[in-house]
Amino acid sequence: MAILSKEEAQAILKKVIGFSKADFCEVGLNGSDGGNIRYARNAVSTAGQISTMSLGVSSTFGKKTGTATINEFDDASLQKVVKRAEELAMLAPENPEFMPPLGPQTFAESNTYNAKTAAMTPDTRAEMVGKSLSVSKAAGLDAAGFLENSTRFNAIMNSKGLFAYNKGTDVSFSVTVRNKQGTGSGYVEQGFNDLDKMDTLALSKIAASKANGSAGAKAIEPGKYTVILEPLAASDIIGNMFRGFDARSADEGRSFMSKKGGGTRLGEQLFSENVNIYSDPMNTEIPSSTFTGEGLPVKRTQWVEKGVVKNLSYSRYWAAQKNVQPLPFSRSMIIEGGTQSLEDLIKSTEKGILVTRFWYIRSVDPQTLLLTGLTRDGTFYIENGEIKFPIKNFRFNESPVIMLNNVEALGKPVRTGSGLIPPMKIRDFTFTSLSDAI
Amino acid sequence: MRRRDFLYMTGVGIGASMMPNIPAFGKIISVEEALTPVDVALKKKMADVALNAAKSKGATYADVRIGRYLNQVVATRETRVENISNSESYGLGVRVIANGSWGFAATNNLDNASIAKAAETAVAIAKGNSKLMEEPVQLAAQKGYGEASWKTPVEINAFEVPIADKVDLLLKVNSEAMKGGAKYISSNLFMINEQKYFASTDGSYIDQDIHRIWPTFTLTKTDAASGKFETRNALSAPMGMGFEYLKPKEEEKIKGGPVTMYKKRYDILEDVREAAVHVDEKLKAKPVAPGKYDLVLDPSHLFLTIHESVGHPTELDRVLGYEANYAGTSFLTLDKWESKKFNFGSKEVNIIGDKLEVGSLGAVGYDDEGVKCGQWDIIKDGILVNYQTIRDQAHILGLKASQGCCYADSWDSIQFQRMPNVSLAPGNVALSAADMVKNVEKGIYMFGRNSYSIDQQRYNFQFSAQLAYEIKEGKIVGMFKDAAYQANTQEFWNSCVQRCDKSDYRLGGTFSDGKGQPGQASAVSHGSATTRFNGVNVINTGRKLG
Numbered sequence: 001m002a003i004l005s006k007e008e009a010q011a012i013l014k015k016v017i018g019f020s021k022a023d024f025c026e027v028g029l030n031g032s033d034g035g036n037i038r039y040a041r042n043a044v045s046t047a048g049q050i051s052t053m054s055l056g057v058s059s060t061f062g063k064k065t066g067t068a069t070i071n072e073f074d075d076a077s078l079q080k081v082v083k084r085a086e087e088l089a090m091l092a093p094e095n096p097e098f099m100p101p102l103g104p105q106t107f108a109e110s111n112t113y114n115a116k117t118a119a120m121t122p123d124t125r126a127e128m129v130g131k132s133l134s135v136s137k138a139a140g141l142d143a144a145g146f147l148e149n150s151t152r153f154n155a156i157m158n159s160k161g162l163f164a165y166n167k168g169t170d171v172s173f174s175v176t177v178r179n180k181q182g183t184g185s186g187y188v189e190q191g192f193n194d195l196d197k198m199d200t201l202a203l204s205k206i207a208a209s210k211a212n213g214s215a216g217a218k219a220i221e222p223g224k225y226t227v228i229l230e231p232l233a234a235s236d237i238i239g240n241m242f243r244g245f246d247a248r249s250a251d252e253g254r255s256f257m258s259k260k261g262g263g264t265r266l267g268e269q270l271f272s273e274n275v276n277i278y279s280d281p282m283n284t285e286i287p288s289s290t291f292t293g294e295g296l297p298v299k300r301t302q303w304v305e306k307g308v309v310k311n312l313s314y315s316r317y318w319a320a321q322k323n324v325q326p327l328p329f330s331r332s333m334i335i336e337g338g339t340q341s342l343e344d345l346i347k348s349t350e351k352g353i354l355v356t357r358f359w360y361i362r363s364v365d366p367q368t369l370l371l372t373g374l375t376r377d378g379t380f381y382i383e384n385g386e387i388k389f390p391i392k393n394f395r396f397n398e399s400p401v402i403m404l405n406n407v408e409a410l411g412k413p414v415r416t417g418s419g420l421i422p423p424m425k426i427r428d429f430t431f432t433s434l435s436d437a438i
Numbered sequence: 439m440r441r442r443d444f445l446y447m448t449g450v451g452i453g454a455s456m457m458p459n460i461p462a463f464g465k466i467i468s469v470e471e472a473l474t475p476v477d478v479a480l481k482k483k484m485a486d487v488a489l490n491a492a493k494s495k496g497a498t499y500a501d502v503r504i505g506r507y508l509n510q511v512v513a514t515r516e517t518r519v520e521n522i523s524n525s526e527s528y529g530l531g532v533r534v535i536a537n538g539s540w541g542f543a544a545t546n547n548l549d550n551a552s553i554a555k556a557a558e559t560a561v562a563i564a565k566g567n568s569k570l571m572e573e574p575v576q577l578a579a580q581k582g583y584g585e586a587s588w589k590t591p592v593e594i595n596a597f598e599v600p601i602a603d604k605v606d607l608l609l610k611v612n613s614e615a616m617k618g619g620a621k622y623i624s625s626n627l628f629m630i631n632e633q634k635y636f637a638s639t640d641g642s643y644i645d646q647d648i649h650r651i652w653p654t655f656t657l658t659k660t661d662a663a664s665g666k667f668e669t670r671n672a673l674s675a676p677m678g679m680g681f682e683y684l685k686p687k688e689e690e691k692i693k694g695g696p697v698t699m700y701k702k703r704y705d706i707l708e709d710v711r712e713a714a715v716h717v718d719e720k721l722k723a724k725p726v727a728p729g730k731y732d733l734v735l736d737p738s739h740l741f742l743t744i745h746e747s748v749g750h751p752t753e754l755d756r757v758l759g760y761e762a763n764y765a766g767t768s769f770l771t772l773d774k775w776e777s778k779k780f781n782f783g784s785k786e787v788n789i790i791g792d793k794l795e796v797g798s799l800g801a802v803g804y805d806d807e808g809v810k811c812g813q814w815d816i817i818k819d820g821i822l823v824n825y826q827t828i829r830d831q832a833h834i835l836g837l838k839a840s841q842g843c844c845y846a847d848s849w850d851s852i853q854f855q856r857m858p859n860v861s862l863a864p865g866n867v868a869l870s871a872a873d874m875v876k877n878v879e880k881g882i883y884m885f886g887r888n889s890y891s892i893d894q895q896r897y898n899f900q901f902s903a904q905l906a907y908e909i910k911e912g913k914i915v916g917m918f919k920d921a922a923y924q925a926n927t928q929e930f931w932n933s934c935v936q937r938c939d940k941s942d943y944r945l946g947g948t949f950s951d952g953k954g955q956p957g958q959a960s961a962v963s964h965g966s967a968t969t970r971f972n973g974v975n976v977i978n979t980g981r982k983l984g
Contacts, residue, residue, distance in 0.1 A: 038955050040760045043572040046542070046852055047563060048956075067523070071546075093519050093605075122566075144762035146955040176763040182771075187763075252622065253660035253667055256983060260665030270983075359766075360891045364902060364922060367666060368981040372900050372922075374893045395891075395898055395924065401983055432977060433924050435898035436769070 002031035002053040003118075006165040009155035012055070012073060017159055019082040022059035022089060024101050025159040028293065029055050034150030034170075037125045042136055042143055044129070049122065050150070059085040063098040066091070099316045101158040107290045107297050110281055112168030117195040118151040120171065125149065128173070128200040135204040136177050141211055143204065145175030149195075156295055164291040171198050176377065177207040178438075179215055184390075185438050186210025187357055187377035189232060192415065193287060210356060210378035217390040219434055220381065226352035226408070227429040228345050228382065233375075234335075234424045235417035236358040240371055241400040242333055245303060247312035247322070256369045256401055257312065269307050271404040277304040279330030286420050288332040296328045303333070307404075337410035337422025345411050345425045347385040352425075354380040354387060358396070369399045374435055393438075394431035403429065473597060475633055476506060476528075478645050482585075485637035487550050488532045491557035493639065497534035497564070499577060500557065501638035501807060504530045505849030508631040510597060514608040515624045516616065522601060529849040532557045533807075536564035538574025540830075544850035578832040578840050580808055582641020588803025590649040591796060592680030596629040599681045607684065611710045615657045618714025625655035625710075628676075628949065630961075634806070642808040650799055650961055651683050652676035652949050653706055659717045668720040670713040670904055673697065673738050673886050674704045676949045676961065678799045692942065694872050696907050696914055697885050699738065701944050702797050716905055716917075723919035726906070728978045732881035733923060733971045734874055739903045740862070741946025741964035742887045747927040748782075748789050749860040749964065751896035752816050754827040754834065764955050766894025769927070770822060772834075780822045783931030786969075788863040789817035791826050793842055798963035799947045800859035807853060809842035816860065820932070828855045847958040854954060861945075861965035865937035871968040874938055881909035882921055882976065887946070889922065900924045902979065920980035933974060938967035 004012070009029050016027045031053030038046045056069040059082065066088025070081040125147050136143035149171040157163045172191035178184065186207040192198050229237070244250070250257035250264035257265050280300040281288040290298050294316070302310045313329035314322065346354060361373035375393045382388065403426050411423035485502045492500035506528045513521040529546035530553060541564025545556040608625040615623035632648040653674050660667040677683050679702070686705035691698055698705075698712060735743070750756065751768040759767055774780035793800050793811030804810055807829050816824050829840040846853035875883060886904025893899070902922040907914045925933075947963035 036956060038763075040762060041572070041758070044567050044570045045760060046540070047567060048542070048852075069525075088522075091601075092522070096518060126570075142759060142762075144759060146763055148956070174763060178759070178762060178767075182767070253662060253665065254622070254658060258660075258665055258667075260663075262662045359894055362889045362891045364889045364900075364979045365920070365981065368983050370979055370981050372889065372891045372979075374891070374898065376894055393893060393898075395893075395900060397900075397977070397979060399981055399983070402981065433898060433900075433975075435893040436926070437766070437893035437895035437897050 002033050002051045003151050003153050003167065004031060009153065009165055010157070010163060013155060013157035013163070015075070016055065016057060016078050016082060017157055019079050020059060020159060022061055022086055024060040026058040026101050026156070026294070027055065027158070028154065028156045030152065030154035032150050032152035034148065035122060035125060036146065036148040037129050038146050039129060039133065040144035042133055047122065055081065057081050057085040059089045060098065061089050063094040063096065064089050064092045065095060065098060097317045099320070101160050102162050102295045104161045105164070105291070105295055105297050107164050108282060110166055110290045111284060111287045112166060112193055112289065114169045114194045117149060117169035117171050117193060120149045120195060131201040132175055132204040135201065135208050139208050140180060141208055142178045142180060143175055145173070147173045147200070156293065158295065162295045164295055166289045166291070168289070169193050171195050173198060173200055173203060175204050175207050177204065177211040179211050183438060184211045184213070184215030185377045186214060214378045214390040217392045219392045222394055222431040222433050224428045224430055226349060226425065226427045228342070228349060228352055228354045229424045229426060230342060230354070230356050231414050231416040231421045231423050232357045233355040235419055235421045236361060237371060237403065238335070238400050238421065239417060239419070240361060240363070241369060242329070244369060245313050245329060247314045248318040250312060251322070256367065257309070264312060266309050266312050268309055270309050270401065271304060271307040272407040273307045274407055274410060275304055275307045275404050276336040278302045278334050279332055280334060281330065281332070283334060283420065285415050286332045286334065288330065292328045296326060298328055298330060301327065301330065331418050334420040335410070335413060335422055337413045340409065340411040342411055342423045345409055345423055346382055346387065348409065349382045349385060349425065352382040353391065354382055364397065369401050370397060371399065372397045374437070393435040395433045395435055396430060397432045398430045475647070481635040481645065482637065482643055484530060484548060484553055485635065485643065487553045488530065488557045489637060489639055491554035492532060492534045492561055495536070495558050495561040497536045497561050499535040499639055500532060501636065502530060502532050503806060503846065503849055503853070504635040506633040507848060508597065510629040512601065512604045512608060512627045513624070514605065514612060516612055516622065517609065519605055527848060530556065531846070531849045531851070532560045533853065534560045534564050535575050535577065536561045537568035539564045539568035539571050540575060541565070541567060542852045575830050576833045578829040578838065580640050580829060580839065582638070583644060583808070583810070584641065585643045586804070587645040589647040590678055590801065592649045593682040594680045596649065596651050596681040597631055607706070611655055611706055614707055614710045615714055618711055619659060620657045620714055620717070621660050622658040623655060628652040636804065636806065636808055638808045640808060644804045644808060646803055648802055649680055650676060650678050650949070651680065653684055653704060655710055657710060657713045657717060659721065661721055666721060668717050670716045670720065671886060672706065673699065673709055673904070674706065675738070675945050676799060676947045677797055677945065678801050678963070679797050696883070697905060699736065699944065719917045720919060723917040725980050726918040726921035726976060726978050728976060730973045731976045732878050733974045734871070734878060734881055734883040734909065734968060735971065736871070736883070736885045736968050737944040737946055737966045738886050739884045740966045740969055742890050743901055744860060744862055744964040744966060745948065745951070745962070746890060746892045747896055747899055747930065748817070749857045749962070751927070752825050752860070753855055753857060754825040754831050755855040757825065758831065758834070761953065765953050769895045769897050775822050775825065778821065781820055781932065782817050782822045782928060783820045784934045785819045786934045786937055787817050787820045787931050788815070790814070790861050790863060791816045791824070791841065792859040792861060795859055795963070795965065798859045798945055799961040800963055805842040805844045806846050807840070807844040809840045809844065811842040814841060826855065826858055831855070845960050847960060851958050856953065856960040857951060857962050859963045859965065862937070862969065864940040864943045864967035867939065869936070869938045871938055871942055874936060874968060874970055875909055875914065876912040878909045878970070879911055882918060883907040883909055883914060897926050898924070899927065920978045921976055922979050923974045923976050925974055930971060930974065933971045934969060935972050936970040938969070940967065942967040
């Protein structure tokens with residue numbers, strides 16, 4: 001069992017710190033238990049169980065740091081890993097950007113753990129996949145999917161008295177359903193902390209419906225269109241933007257947040273007024289850890305308010321350089337939306353394109369954050385508030401920054417990918433070519 | 439007695455993990471430990487324990503892989519070292535067929551009881567999976583090779599080179615970049631050594647020692663007044679070589695064009711000095727006018743186009759739908775291959791699947807299911823003639839044996855079909871890149887990998903380059919910015935009109951081609967000579983933010 005309680009983790013970390021002779025010692029312990037099933041062509045292809053635990057030690061003399069990791073936990077091994085880290089520190093060159101460890105901090109108790117998810121077994125997974133396969137087989141379709149769950153913990157401690165512990169669970173599922181002729185394809189993807197929220201039967205029905213509904217796609221001309229992005233599609237493309245909220249790269253003139261003539265775009269109106277983005281580790285729909293790897297508390301942070309950039313992320317070193325407070329970044333972003341459903345957004349659209357998801361997104365120009373990628377697994381033409389017919393996939397060339405300046409409406413946010421993202425209605429979205437892919 | 443031998447003999451090991459798909463765990467080890475391989479006789483003993491246990495539980499076939507994976511990374515930025523790590527992952531994976539179904543389990547606890555338990559677990563999983571089986575596994579016959587071995591022919595084992603020498607080299611690279619006006623420079627050196635032992639119930643006991651190296655850098659200059667920045671990455675290739683790759687040789691350079699290019703020796707200091715100049719040119723480059731251009735693609739760029747538009751769609755497991763939920767399927771459906779006349783490209787296009795080429799990332803003696811590696815045609819004179827496959831899918835193509843394309847990225851990953859080296863044969867007529875350019879009226883000469891994207895069936899793609907030079911009436915007249923080409927795979931390869939000869943042939947490659955769920959990475963090379971494609975659609979990717 002690789003999941004230690006707070007007390008068990010604390011005991012190991014205390015012992016490790018006790019072996020240290022360095023000026024500073026920082027220790028991290030993490031473990032996970034879980035498993036997965038992969039299936040394709042309506043049959044299981046692989047299935048596995050996973051259990052890992054590892055310990056990392058960073059030792060520092062002056063500004064020289066060495067790091068070592070191990071997965072053996074007897075006293076001799078713990079002493080050995082500390083000694084190895086100290087040896088490496090002695091050999092290492094000085095790090096001019098070294099920051100001394102933090103002292104004790106106060107962290108909120110996160111709600112990332114769910115006992116039912118933690119209790120999942122291979123049989124639970126098999127039953128969930130069985131439900132998915134029952135949908136595709138009954139409909140005469142082909143399913144390929146992946147179900148994975150994990151329970152994990154991580155704990156950190158340093159020689160200045162800081163200690164933090166977090167335990168969490170995850171269950172994620174994705175399935176691609178295709179028709180036998182290979183002319184239609186549908187996809188769903190969903191992840192939760194709480195197993196009770198995961199319904200593989202209902203999700204597979206959506207994918208099957210899209211597989212049937214996307215058959216016989218028509219080609220329409222590439223160009224600028226109003227698009228309705230399902231939350232997954234919106235998440236696919238917006239997720240690429242958040243790395244740009246790093247203050248250092250903005251200050252250094254290397255991001256879309258850099259200002260002409262120097263400085264950053266903090267405080268500027270960079271997006272439409274209806275764009276509000278924040279992160280909150282205590283959000284019940286998408287909870288996350290309340291501390292960073294070096295022990296900074298993670299709290300609710302507003303990143304964009306009414307389209308204005310309110311905050312950039314500062315590492316401890318860069319914050320000290322700029323004389324501001326450090327601000328850690330969150331990978332669980334929440335984009336505020338309205339109350340409209342996806343169907344409501346479709347109904348209010350005179351002419352447009354509904355996008356299920358995007359695929360193979362890559363940066364084209366980091367200066368403008370221009371991205372390219374393709375629609376996949378269900379793209380539909382909308383006219384007079386109704387889905388009229390499936391259309392062939394498109395390649396897009398678009399920047400999420402420009403996209404968030406063209407927001408017509410935002411629906412009700414749902415958990416997708418690693419965020420809470422609304423369906424989005426965006427005008428003038430740039431499609432540059434057609435793809436024959438299904 | 440070595441430490442690892444002691445662990446085996448006494449059963450003092452790491453926390454048991456009798457389960458498949460455990461992510462590889464990198465344990466930091468000393469440089470000296472990295473140079474001490476595990477005794478082959480010991481590995482044979484461990485393998486036999488696994489094979490015998492699997493057979494005793496009802497496996498009709500079993501293979502075992504004992505893997506020791508060493509990774510060394512040296513990372514620097516400007517005047518400082520950012521990271522030095524030297525790590526090891528060591529363990530054993532057992533794959534079996536029982537009741538007609540696959541099962542797999544792995545352990546890093548290498549005493550006899552744990553090894554036997556892993557084998558038994560693999561059989562239990564196989565039997566469990568057989569209840570959901572549509573049809574039993576059909577494994578292509580494979581003769582046993584007895585005791586065999588293979589080693590990457592390295593001149594200098596990169597793990598034997600002192601860390602200090604590597605740090606000095608990278609800091610020198612950074613110093614040259616800053617002398618050239620770069621504001622930011624990061625340089626990295628990645629080294630991998632896979633010590634793999636394979637044994638199977640076919641009667642093979644194969645020991646392999648595989649080496650890879652990848653030196654790279656990213657140089658950045660900013661222009662505060664305009665708010666613009668540009669970068670240029672190294673034009674090195676990851677290689678299946680030792681540290682000798684970083685010992686420059688004049689005869690391994692191709693000069694005379696706008697960029698110095700490198701074959702099987704790389705001059706990183708020369709490249710970074712050129713990069714500093716190139717970035718200045720990029721900051722002043724004129725925007726490309728969208729339209730049709732003849733493209734002259736250097737191997738440092740073309741390798742990725744080959745990888746994405748030829749390598750992936752000719753993977754048989756993709757064609758069959760095994761990757762449908764992640765990487766996708768393929769437009770090269772079996773009927774196209776069966777027709778024997780599917781026109782993938784022009785007559786210039788001859789694509790070879792290869793696991794032998796010296797210096798390549800894909801070169802090994804045997805794959806991860808005990809198949810001796812070779813070479814075969816995939817596209818012959820423009821026609822699709824074959825795919826890439828493994829033992830349990832070979833029968834679908836009517837093949838009596840696998841093509842040796844099975845690979846797992848760790849002892850605890852299930853081996854499955856991965857791309858071999860997939861290369862474009864050079865032309866048979868003497869032709870240099872400089873001479874090729876002379877015949878181009880309106881074109882773009884591209885070097886280096888940049889942005890790349892392709893759809894899930896590998897039809898529509900868009901690529902851009904590190905450097906894009908305008909060719910006008912046979913002459914290079916300056917640099918373009920914001921140039922990317924979009925094409926459909928079949929149209930693109932049918933627009934291939936000319937290849938330089940073998941003297942221009944070079945390898946490009948990737949260290950981390952992703953596939954599978956949970957994801958696995960593999961390293962693969964793609965060779966070509968400079969190649970010309972006529973009338974390709976080029977777009978301008980420039981945008982303005984408010």
